[in-house]
Amino acid sequence: MSASVELKNASVTFGNFYAAKNINVKINGGEFFSFLGPSGCGKTTLLRAISGFQDLSEGEVLIDGVDMSRIGPNKRPTSLIFQNLALFPLMSVADNISFSLEVRGVDKKKRRSRANELIELMALDGQGEKMVHQLSGGQKQRVAIARALAIEPKVLLLDEPLSALDLKLRQRMRTELRAIQKRVNITFIYITHDQSEALTMSDRIAVMNEGEIEQIGLCADVYNKPLTPFVATFVGENNSIDGKLTEVSSNEATISTENGSFKSCLNNSDGKYSIGDEVFLFIRPEALELAKNGNFDNVIDINIDTFEFEGNIKNYFAKLGSNKKIKFSIPNSVDTSDIHSGSNIQIGFNKLNSVILKKGQLAVDT
Amino acid sequence: MSNRLINYSLIFYIITFFVFLFGPLIIMSITAFNSADFPRISPWDCLSFRWFNEGMVDYVGQHQAGLLTDQKLKEGFYNSIFIGFFVVLLTVPIGLAAALVLTQINPKLRELFYSLSIMPVLFPGVIIGISTVVLWNRLSGLSDEGILSEVGRNGIFLTILAQTCFISTYCFLIFVARLQRFDRSQEEAALDLGATQTQVFFKILLPYLAPAIGSSAVIAFLASFENYNTTVFSILSDRTLTTVIASKVRLGITPAISALAFAIIVITVLAVIIYEFYKRRVDRLKKIEEQTLLASQSSDSRVQKIEIPKINFIKPLSFFIIIAIILSILFTQVLKNNLYGDACIANVEEEKKRKIEEQRKLEEEKFKLSEEDLQSGNKGGNSAFGDIFNSDLFEY
Ligand SMILES: Nc1ncnc2c1ncn2[C@@H]1O[C@H](COP(=O)(O)OP(=O)(O)OP(=O)(O)O)[C@@H](O)[C@H]1O
Ligand SMILES: [Mg+2]
Numbered sequence: 001m002s003a004s005v006e007l008k009n010a011s012v013t014f015g016n017f018y019a020a021k022n023i024n025v026k027i028n029g030g031e032f033f034s035f036l037g038p039s040g041c042g043k044t045t046l047l048r049a050i051s052g053f054q055d056l057s058e059g060e061v062l063i064d065g066v067d068m069s070r071i072g073p074n075k076r077p078t079s080l081i082f083q084n085l086a087l088f089p090l091m092s093v094a095d096n097i098s099f100s101l102e103v104r105g106v107d108k109k110k111r112r113s114r115a116n117e118l119i120e121l122m123a124l125d126g127q128g129e130k131m132v133h134q135l136s137g138g139q140k141q142r143v144a145i146a147r148a149l150a151i152e153p154k155v156l157l158l159d160e161p162l163s164a165l166d167l168k169l170r171q172r173m174r175t176e177l178r179a180i181q182k183r184v185n186i187t188f189i190y191i192t193h194d195q196s197e198a199l200t201m202s203d204r205i206a207v208m209n210e211g212e213i214e215q216i217g218l219c220a221d222v223y224n225k226p227l228t229p230f231v232a233t234f235v236g237e238n239n240s241i242d243g244k245l246t247e248v249s250s251n252e253a254t255i256s257t258e259n260g261s262f263k264s265c266l267n268n269s270d271g272k273y274s275i276g277d278e279v280f281l282f283i284r285p286e287a288l289e290l291a292k293n294g295n296f297d298n299v300i301d302i303n304i305d306t307f308e309f310e311g312n313i314k315n316y317f318a319k320l321g322s323n324k325k326i327k328f329s330i331p332n333s334v335d336t337s338d339i340h341s342g343s344n345i346q347i348g349f350n351k352l353n354s355v356i357l358k359k360g361q362l363a364v365d366t
Numbered sequence: 367m368s369n370r371l372i373n374y375s376l377i378f379y380i381i382t383f384f385v386f387l388f389g390p391l392i393i394m395s396i397t398a399f400n401s402a403d404f405p406r407i408s409p410w411d412c413l414s415f416r417w418f419n420e421g422m423v424d425y426v427g428q429h430q431a432g433l434l435t436d437q438k439l440k441e442g443f444y445n446s447i448f449i450g451f452f453v454v455l456l457t458v459p460i461g462l463a464a465a466l467v468l469t470q471i472n473p474k475l476r477e478l479f480y481s482l483s484i485m486p487v488l489f490p491g492v493i494i495g496i497s498t499v500v501l502w503n504r505l506s507g508l509s510d511e512g513i514l515s516e517v518g519r520n521g522i523f524l525t526i527l528a529q530t531c532f533i534s535t536y537c538f539l540i541f542v543a544r545l546q547r548f549d550r551s552q553e554e555a556a557l558d559l560g561a562t563q564t565q566v567f568f569k570i571l572l573p574y575l576a577p578a579i580g581s582s583a584v585i586a587f588l589a590s591f592e593n594y595n596t597t598v599f600s601i602l603s604d605r606t607l608t609t610v611i612a613s614k615v616r617l618g619i620t621p622a623i624s625a626l627a628f629a630i631i632v633i634t635v636l637a638v639i640i641y642e643f644y645k646r647r648v649d650r651l652k653k654i655e656e657q658t659l660l661a662s663q664s665s666d667s668r669v670q671k672i673e674i675p676k677i678n679f680i681k682p683l684s685f686f687i688i689i690a691i692i693l694s695i696l697f698t699q700v701l702k703n704n705l706y707g708d709a710c711i712a713n714v715e716e717e718k719k720r721k722i723e724e725q726r727k728l729e730e731e732k733f734k735l736s737e738e739d740l741q742s743g744n745k746g747g748n749s750a751f752g753d754i755f756n757s758d759l760f761e762y
């Protein structure tokens with residue numbers, strides 16, 4: 001069983017500080033939905049509002065269309081996996097997992113069998129009698145998930161549950177979480193500041209910044225068609241070049257920069273752009289290719305600075321004009337024997353692989 | 367060089383510290399075994415256990431009670447335990463409740479509530495005692511008969527109330543300290559999993575607070591047991607151990623008190639030792655259990671059987687044996703020199719009686735002498751002012 005979750009004009013204030021501001025989002029039943037945003041942008045606050053620990057100062061939370069404002073956290077069909085997991089240190093793993101059954105008065109035998117079921121599901125065999133402090137980080141993680149799943153909630157809320165794990169385990173848990181979600185088929189609302197985590201697991205994501213949602217959409221849309229400069233730079237890497245619009249049509253525009261004029265796409269323009277506007281041009285590193293290898297809408301002259309071999313791709317950092325930097329990635333299979341540090345070359349990109357956006361806040365490099 | 371100096375001074379410091387801490391207790395314990403009628407080490411009369419049992423009859427014919435025959439001490443002891451028990455029953459819940467309120471209350475009121483809650487420990491205990499008596503004296507005066515007048519004049523009841531007043535603050539402080547380290551997200555996790563507030567309290571919070579409940583109960587009992595300055599007023603005509611001891615000190619202390627102190631020290635030390643052994647045993651069992659569990663349930667190749675070391679009884683045991691040997695050597699020496707037993711005591715007492723007798727005789731003689739003086743015509747007053755300025759008048 002899964003349930004939809006809807007936030008309508010939801011805001012949370014601490015004093016005169018908006019931790020979440022005017023949030024509108026509808027999450028469908030059975031969906032794997034992620035909130036993605038930098039640290040301190042209000043993700044946890046939002047999740048606490050959905051689970052009932054945080055009162056909204058404005059707006060409402062609807063779960064399966066029912067207003068939750070008068071329903072306490074213990075009565076909501078949600079389970080929250082806390083950022084610090086919040087396992088009960090004085091109970092065994094099995095008791096932790098069956099806690100939600102215990103408080104509902106389920107008898108001991110049923111509790112045991114359900115706990116064993118979940119222990120098996122989470123590949124925790126043989127850990128049932130251990131205390132929490134005797135588990136490894138990944139095991140704790142899975143105990144927390146098992147505990148949250150024990151009463152079969154309609155919505156599972158996960159607050160950066162993987163942030164404390166090492167990279168390998170994190171990657172394995174990503175696939176595992178996704179698989180668990182498909183198996184139990186309940187709504188997952190996942191919070192993370194790690195864009196690759198959000199992109200790999202989710203059906204849809206919402207990108208947040210400073211308490212507000214910047215964009216909601218399918219992973220590919222958010223990545224390929226960012227609506228704000230923040231989204232463009234926070235989700236994946238992006239080169240940004242600033243300039244002025246010199247030509248505008250319904251979904252195309254020309255930007256003039258210190259380094260020449262480029263043709264590019266406009267997303268969601270709706271006549272918001274006009275000639276003379278200050279804008280950014282965003283081009284992904286992987287959208288840039290060596291100009292000699294094809295026909296491109298735009299071509300840029302650059303001066304190679306440094307080089308980084310990453311295995312499947314090669315990253316080049318180059319100087320653009322006097323003070324700008326640009327990064328581009330080339331598949332390992334492409335011959336780059338003639339490119340060296342200091343060589344002047346041309347790279348190109350197609351207008352469909354780039355986007356022009358009104359000037360705004362960029363994500364700070366992390 | 368300087369390192370050595372530091373080491374020596376550290377050892378010196380530790381020894382001084384322990385002497386300072388335990389010296390008086392050890393001296394007091396030893397005096398319990400001296401047969402003398404005053405707690406002292408020197409002069410040493412005889413080794414004797416009479417201050418633990420029957421005490422003695424002094425040469426005036428008055429019975430000086432020993433530990434087991436002292437009815438007042440016994441009564442005070444039982445009263446102290448009774449009071450302590452009820453004080454624990456009252457203070458632990460009160461302290462816990464107050465600490466919980468502190469975590470729930472509006473942050474603006476928190477400071478005020480905290481200050482109010484710790485006020486009783488800042489008041490002098492004397493004032494708490496007196497004010498309790500004054501209040502209940504008034505209340506009991508409201509009616510001539512019935513519970514109120516009974517209870518208001520009952521020293522034990524008043525003492526329980528008066529002690530509860532400030533001891534609950536101790537408990538409060540212990541609970542506050544523990545609660546400050548409580549991870550609130552555990553409470554939220556339990557709520558999120560469907561627990562009611564009551565269930566959160568009994569299943570999450572109370573188990574977490576269990577150690578604090580234990581330690582606050584112990585501290586409350588000890589604080590009640592040893593309290594004097596509040597109790598001395600609120601106890602009215604009843605008595606507790608501390609008030610009995612205090613009145614004894616005023617009327618003349620006997621080694622029975624030392625015997626009591628020794629008994630308390632021995633009980634405490636034994637309790638500590640037993641607790642230590644118990645804890646080690648539990649730890650060890652837990653470890654064994656974990657190991658077998660791991661070995662039986664996991665196929666992980668890293669699980670290997672680790673030999674769990676047996677508890678080493680030899681060291682503590684040898685320590686006790688050495689003490690026992692020293693004691694028995696001392697005891698045989700004592701026996702050899704006839705320093706133990708009724709005969710010895712009789713000897714010493716005989717000696718003492720003789721000395722006193724001598725003293726008395728001497729005085730009598732002096733008195734006689736002056737008597738003779740008077741009879742021989744010197745009728746006191748060979749001058750205008752009688753013998754007032756005669757320095758001989760005050761000489762014996
Ligand atoms: N109880 C509170 N009182 C005041 N401010 C708060 C409170 N809780 C959170 N905030 C503020 O609200 C903002 C959002 O906090 P939140 O915990 O939602 O961030 P987050 O997006 O989860 O960050 P992270 O990724 O670091 O967990 C932060 O600036 C934080 O300082
Ligand atoms: Mg957070």
